[in-house]
Amino acid sequence: xxxxxxxxxxxxxxxxxxxxxxxxxxxxxxxxxxxxxxxxxxxxxxxxxxxxxxxxxxxxxxxxxxxxxxxxxxxxxxxxxxxxxxxxxxxxxxxxxxxxxxxxxxxxxxxxxxxxxxxxxxxxxxxxxxxxxxxxxxxxxxxxxxxxxxxxxxxxxxxxxxxxxxxxxxxxxxxxxxxxxxxxxxxxxxxxxxxxxxxxxxxxxxxxxxxxxxxxxxxxxxxxxxxxxxxxxxxxxxxxxxxxxxxxxxxxxxxx
Amino acid sequence: xxxxxxxxxxxxxxxxxxxxxxxxxxxxxxxxxxxxxxxxxxxxxxxxxxxxxxxxxxxxxxxxxxxxxxxxxxxxxxxxxxxxxxxxxxxxxxxxxxxxxxxxxxxxxxxxxxxxxxxxxxxxxxxxxxxxxxxxxxxxxxxxxxxxxxxxxxxxxxxxxxxxxxxxxxxxxxxxxxxxxxxxxxxxxxxxxxxxxxxxxxxxxxxxxxxxxx
Numbered sequence: 001x002x003x004x005x006x007x008x009x010x011x012x013x014x015x016x017x018x019x020x021x022x023x024x025x026x027x028x029x030x031x032x033x034x035x036x037x038x039x040x041x042x043x044x045x046x047x048x049x050x051x052x053x054x055x056x057x058x059x060x061x062x063x064x065x066x067x068x069x070x071x072x073x074x075x076x077x078x079x080x081x082x083x084x085x086x087x088x089x090x091x092x093x094x095x096x097x098x099x100x101x102x103x104x105x106x107x108x109x110x111x112x113x114x115x116x117x118x119x120x121x122x123x124x125x126x127x128x129x130x131x132x133x134x135x136x137x138x139x140x141x142x143x144x145x146x147x148x149x150x151x152x153x154x155x156x157x158x159x160x161x162x163x164x165x166x167x168x169x170x171x172x173x174x175x176x177x178x179x180x181x182x183x184x185x186x187x188x189x190x191x192x193x194x195x196x197x198x199x200x201x202x203x204x205x206x207x208x209x210x211x212x213x214x215x216x217x218x219x220x221x222x223x224x225x226x227x228x229x230x231x232x233x234x235x236x237x238x239x240x241x242x243x244x245x246x247x248x249x250x251x252x253x254x255x256x
Numbered sequence: 257x258x259x260x261x262x263x264x265x266x267x268x269x270x271x272x273x274x275x276x277x278x279x280x281x282x283x284x285x286x287x288x289x290x291x292x293x294x295x296x297x298x299x300x301x302x303x304x305x306x307x308x309x310x311x312x313x314x315x316x317x318x319x320x321x322x323x324x325x326x327x328x329x330x331x332x333x334x335x336x337x338x339x340x341x342x343x344x345x346x347x348x349x350x351x352x353x354x355x356x357x358x359x360x361x362x363x364x365x366x367x368x369x370x371x372x373x374x375x376x377x378x379x380x381x382x383x384x385x386x387x388x389x390x391x392x393x394x395x396x397x398x399x400x401x402x403x404x405x406x407x408x409x410x411x412x413x414x415x416x417x418x419x420x421x422x423x424x425x426x427x428x429x430x431x432x433x434x435x436x437x438x439x440x441x442x443x444x445x446x447x448x449x450x451x452x453x454x455x456x457x458x459x460x461x462x463x464x465x466x467x468x469x470x
């Protein structure tokens with residue numbers, strides 16, 4: 001026995017509220033991030049990821065209060081991403097109680113941010129989120145990095161980009177397939193595997209989960225170190241515990 | 257007002273998780289996050305966390321004049337090292353070829369790339385990140401925690417105590433390594449009890465209640 005593969009529920013937060021139809025039974029307040037975090041914690045989530053999708057900069061600081069409140073009650077690792085532009089943003093999130101900060105668009109605009117933040121706070125707390133999309137055509141499989149929530153192409157080769165982020169001090173990669181995100185047909189396993197074999201740091205697979213076999217496939221076929229999912233947990237189809245039991249049945253080491 | 261527990265702050269990242277977890281298990285205690293050697297001296301118990309790179313941690317710790325206070329505290333107070341706080345207690349770390357406090361004999365080594373292969377041939381990533389089992393060596397701080405409970409780890413370096421009698425817990429990645437060390441009133445862990453759910457909170461509660469016999 002050894003290190004367990006992780007299951008990470010992801011919560012999209014905007015203006016202090018969790019969005020997406022959260023469907024827990026008996027939840028007093030369906031959008032309350034603290035209550036949802038506690039529920040996932042009770043189900044055995046290994047970590048939680050908060051993605052701040054707040055559009056208005058006026059409401060940006062609300063995430064800090066949420067993280068403070070969650071961190072006072074939930075004693076598992078917390079990752080926060082969305083709108084991180086400067087080392088100062090990283091500092092404020094860590095001080096609020098985040099254990100890791102995820103950097104996405106800003107890493108492309110300013111790769112030095114990854115080096116500066118990991119140099120200052122350690123690579124263990126710097127996650128680089130990579131949104132990747134298949135490049136159509138014949139020849140070897142390739143993926144391109146997208147930013148701004150998948151709207152803007154960068155021209156960067158995704159695997160090369162992952163290597164560069166690792167070299168600059170990223171401690172982990174949160175890898176989302178833009179082709180699969182929202183489709184519920186499973187991870188892009190070839191993408192996941194390409195990253196996992198190219199990199200020495202852990203890779204979290206994301207985008208496309210529709211059932212529990214998809215999670216297990218991410219680990220067994222994609223070689224992911226952790227799997228992230230939002231809707232299958234939010235809509236109450238499966239609990240984190242069920243997901244872990246299923247992965248264990250397929251021979252994956254999990255924390256039960 | 258006396259300080260029950262001092263959490264040492266030398267400017268290296270997030271101490272909120274540690275202090276919040278201790279407050280959670282010890283609601284009546286006065287927990288102070290401090291980089292002031294006088295407050296460390298005034299505390300009944302000391303928690304020494306750390307994250308980031310060991311050379312930076314040592315430098316920042318020294319810059320705040322904390323060496324003396326830490327060594328004094330480790331002499332007779334219940335003392336808990338966490339993560340880099342454990343690594344700094346040893347003689348030396350391979351990370352940046354950095355001397356430690358030399359409180360515990362031994363070295364801190366990097367997970368060697370050539371050995372990072374799992375039993376099934378898979379590549380093992382560094383940092384060692386996630387929940388791993390801890391094989392306990394009997395110690396009162398493990399009270400009420402089932403042996404082989406999982407704790408949350410995130411590290412690229414691990415301690416190699418010079419004397420196996422110092423080892424209070426083992427983990428595997430892929431080889432066996434010491435993930436907890438203890439001597440007298442000092443207990444130190446490589447994992448993060450403050451992020452390790454019930455098992456971690458229990459360890460912190462045990463520390464808060466710990467009365468080591470000198």
